[in-house]
Amino acid sequence: MLATWYEKQGPAKRVLKVGEMETPTAGPGEVRIRVAYSGINPSDTKRRQGFRGQKINFKRIIPHSDGAGIIDQVGRGISKSRIGEKVWIWNGQWKRPFGTCAEYISLPSRQAVKIPDKTDLLHGACIAIPVITAHRALFSDGPIKGKTVLVTGGAGAVGNYAIQLAKWGGAEQVFATVSSPSKARKAKSAGADIVINYKKNDVAQRINKATKGNGVDHIVEVAFGSNQSTISKIIKDHATIACYASDKKPEPIIDFYGFMMKNTNLRWVFMYEIPDKAFRNAIRDIETWLDSDFVYHSVDKIFPLSQTADAHIYLQSGKANGNVIISVND
Ligand SMILES: NC(=O)c1ccc[n+]([C@@H]2O[C@H](COP(=O)([O-])OP(=O)(O)OC[C@H]3O[C@@H](n4cnc5c(N)ncnc54)[C@H](OP(=O)(O)O)[C@@H]3O)[C@@H](O)[C@H]2O)c1
Incomplete structure (x- = not known):
């Protein structure tokens, strides 16, 4: 062969x-x-x-x-x-x-x-890899129905599917960040409600305004080290930050007390080694999602x-x- x-x-x-x-x-x-x-x-x-x-x-x-x-x-x-x-x-x-x-x-x-x-x-x-990672990042800590979700890097392979699965999973509002108009179109096509160019705008200010200061319940994070200070300004108490990459800043200094005092759930995602049950759940959900209108x-x-x-x-x-x-x- x-x-x-x-x-x-x-x-x-x-x-x-x-x-x-x-x-x-x-x-x-x-x-x-x-x-x-x-x-x-x-x-x-x-x-x-x-x-x-x-x-x-x-x-x-x-x-x-x-x-x-x-x-x-x-x-x-x-x-x-x-x-x-x-x-x-x-x-x-x-x-x-x-x-x-x-x-x-x-x-x-x-x-x-x-x-x-x-x-x-x-x-x-x-x-x-993209869809199972997105699934794990969204659903490992329970359903996201009715929640407000931010997907950073919403035009990326994982991010784009995360937007779709968030909508499929019944999220109330999905924000996405991107770095260009063409990436914004991809995030919109995936179903994001509000797309923010993070190179040109103050993401925290835009999200706090759109949520009337309430912030978000759940973040799917592609660049934890680079975005930590922004996302820490927009998370609700008990929010989940599901982090699957931090390429530019692989060893960030974590604002321990900032997250602790909000009872933040910092969830690390490594797709290859998720528990067997999580693989089975992802495969089951992917089958249903592929048959839905959110693809x-x-x-x-x-x-x-x-x-x-x-x-x-x-x-x-x-x-x-x-x-x-x-x-x-x-
Ligand atoms: N942990 C896991 O299990 C797992 C699974 C899959 C992938 N990954 C890792 O996740 C990363 C992304 O994978 P991918 O396949 O989705 O790659 P990709 O298609 O290249 O997407 C990455 C996206 O992130 C955006 N981005 C980069 N820095 C950003 C920032 N500070 N804020 C917001 N957006 C930012 C990029 O756009 P701009 O640069 O234009 O902003 C790009 O659209 C890689 O490092 C990959 O190795 C990890």
Whole structure:
């Protein structure tokens, strides 16, 4: 099969190779998927680069955890009725060497989830990391029905789905921050009620005005270190701040007493290792959400597999405005 791989960490053009590899077969409890699209996330490029000392514990890595395709083989213990099923893949390259950037992947059957008829394979490849992260960030501490939610980075892959899931989950009002008019359009398309350009406006002032000084119940936070002082001005008592990244300020000084005196719930989110029950809940809810009217997929760019390195460089440039996808069969 054709695949992209790397055997040492480093810059995309230097370490990513494209070539022929042996096609996997489905082992016991596994399915084999003929991959149509492979979704790239920042964690894939970070792992390839050795971000924060991450090691690759395998001789060869086929990158990318997310993807979508058709099941074409099942292993012992898996019903043959799964053959031909259209699926999205989660944790394809998490603690496993071979991810989705290849014509085939074999993995445990539960990590291949049926895609509803109305969702196409391209959009199936956008789902796993962004939507499960958004789901965890929103629902890990109970329902958000009737709550006021802020999603920072509302045009980002996770943020954009967080807006949609917040509306789907019955949030009363959803604010989103963005940095440009085109990103504002994406956040609006996802269903945000009020979109604020955080580069041009005082976010805390705008939200406090719109909420008559009440503030927000729940924040889905992409840049905790950079935004801490702003969000601390707009949280209600007992609010939850669900933080899933802090790239620019990875070691922020936390305003301990500020948060303590508001009984703030600081919730860390690391999608790959959420409890099993949380995965099951996310998968259940994603199925219902995909069938709802709250779905908007924002694919920014599609690269052929032969240009995986260019796709990684594009994602790392920070210019992507939506999901970056590899089309495996082009
Ligand atoms: N913890 C987890 O389980 C988990 C899961 C998925 C992703 N992540 C991490 O989360 C981050 C985002 O992932 P992604 O796939 O959503 O990336 P993405 O598509 O590049 O989106 C990130 C968004 O955040 C915005 N942003 C950056 N700094 C901001 C700030 N100070 N305030 C408001 N918005 C800001 C960016 O836009 P502007 O720069 O234009 O503002 C961009 O739209 C990455 O670091 C990724 O590794 C973590």
